[in-house]
Amino acid sequence: MKKAIVTGHTRGLGAAIAAELQSRGIAVLGLARGRSPLAGIEQLEVDLADPAALEAWVAGPALRDFLAGADAVYLVNNAGVVTPVGQLASQDPAAVLQAVMLNVGAPLALAAAFVQAAPDAVRRIVHVSSGAGRNAYPGWAVYCATKAALDHHARAVQVDGDPRVLAVSLAPGVIDTDMQAAIRATPEGNFPLRERFVEMKDSGGLTSPEDCARNLVDYLLAAGFGAEAVDDLRN
Numbered sequence: 001m002k003k004a005i006v007t008g009h010t011r012g013l014g015a016a017i018a019a020e021l022q023s024r025g026i027a028v029l030g031l032a033r034g035r036s037p038l039a040g041i042e043q044l045e046v047d048l049a050d051p052a053a054l055e056a057w058v059a060g061p062a063l064r065d066f067l068a069g070a071d072a073v074y075l076v077n078n079a080g081v082v083t084p085v086g087q088l089a090s091q092d093p094a095a096v097l098q099a100v101m102l103n104v105g106a107p108l109a110l111a112a113a114f115v116q117a118a119p120d121a122v123r124r125i126v127h128v129s130s131g132a133g134r135n136a137y138p139g140w141a142v143y144c145a146t147k148a149a150l151d152h153h154a155r156a157v158q159v160d161g162d163p164r165v166l167a168v169s170l171a172p173g174v175i176d177t178d179m180q181a182a183i184r185a186t187p188e189g190n191f192p193l194r195e196r197f198v199e200m201k202d203s204g205g206l207t208s209p210e211d212c213a214r215n216l217v218d219y220l221l222a223a224g225f226g227a228e229a230v231d232d233l234r235n
């Protein structure tokens with residue numbers, strides 16, 4: 001039996017990943033602040049940027065109970081924010097802390113809790129990263145730094161060398177979601193590359209969440225998963 005945990009399953013890429021996993025007969029537990037209308041999955045309403053809330057949940061039995069009985073388990077660390085966008089002079093320190101907790105703290109803590117909660121299963125972890133973790137973009141210092149942290153976490157987990165615990169930090173491409181709409185709505189002064197993203201949308205250059213999720217789940221379930229700790233779905 002296969003079971004998967006998907007963070008940020010209520011919208012965008014995460015919603016499509018949850019639906020794709022479910023369509024392949026994999027039991028899904030979604031973690032987000034809101035709820036998904038997708039029937040037949042388990043859901044937990046949790047603010048993953050709130051360390052106390054996440055800590056309380058992982059300390060309880062819910063994670064272990066959900067994963068019980070599975071021989072292969074998956075964690076898709078998908079929830080993330082691009083904000084705060086802008087140079088240091090304009091960044092709200094509270095928003096910086098929120099982004100670091102959601103984009104890095106929660107994925108790393110969940111990865112550890114997930115591995116410990118299913119000691120007898122094959123465990124695969126995908127961090128949903130970004131090209132921004134590999135290239136520096138003006139206005140995206142926090143986003144770039146948090147995604148680079150996920151990449152390096154996967155590299156270090158790989159050198160830990162447990163063949164039953166595999167982690168990959170995967171850039172998914174540019175996807176037509178609420179996050180992209182927010183990027184296009186960013187004032188040019190905060191994000192000088194805004195126009196590039198507007199043109200990408202206008203020229204039909206964005207991937208649909210469904211197509212991206214199909215490729216990501218193929219990647220997650222493939223025999224060679226883990227060969228590269230840091231990868232790009234467009235490769």
Ligand SMILES: NC(=O)c1ccc[n+]([C@@H]2O[C@H](COP(=O)([O-])OP(=O)(O)OC[C@H]3O[C@@H](n4cnc5c(N)ncnc54)[C@H](OP(=O)(O)O)[C@@H]3O)[C@@H](O)[C@H]2O)c1
Binds near residue numbers: 080
């Ligand atoms: N879209 C792109 O072009 C693109 C490109 C590269 C990488 N990515 C990455 O792909 C991932 C998904 O992006 P997306 O475009 O699908 O984003 P999105 O449309 O903004 O959706 C974000 C998801 O994360 C959840 N979330 C946000 N804040 C949360 C919090 N504090 N606690 C729990 N859940 C929270 C949201 O659910 P609730 O609001 O219900 O909490 C929602 O389900 C992100 O990690 C992003 O960095 C996206």
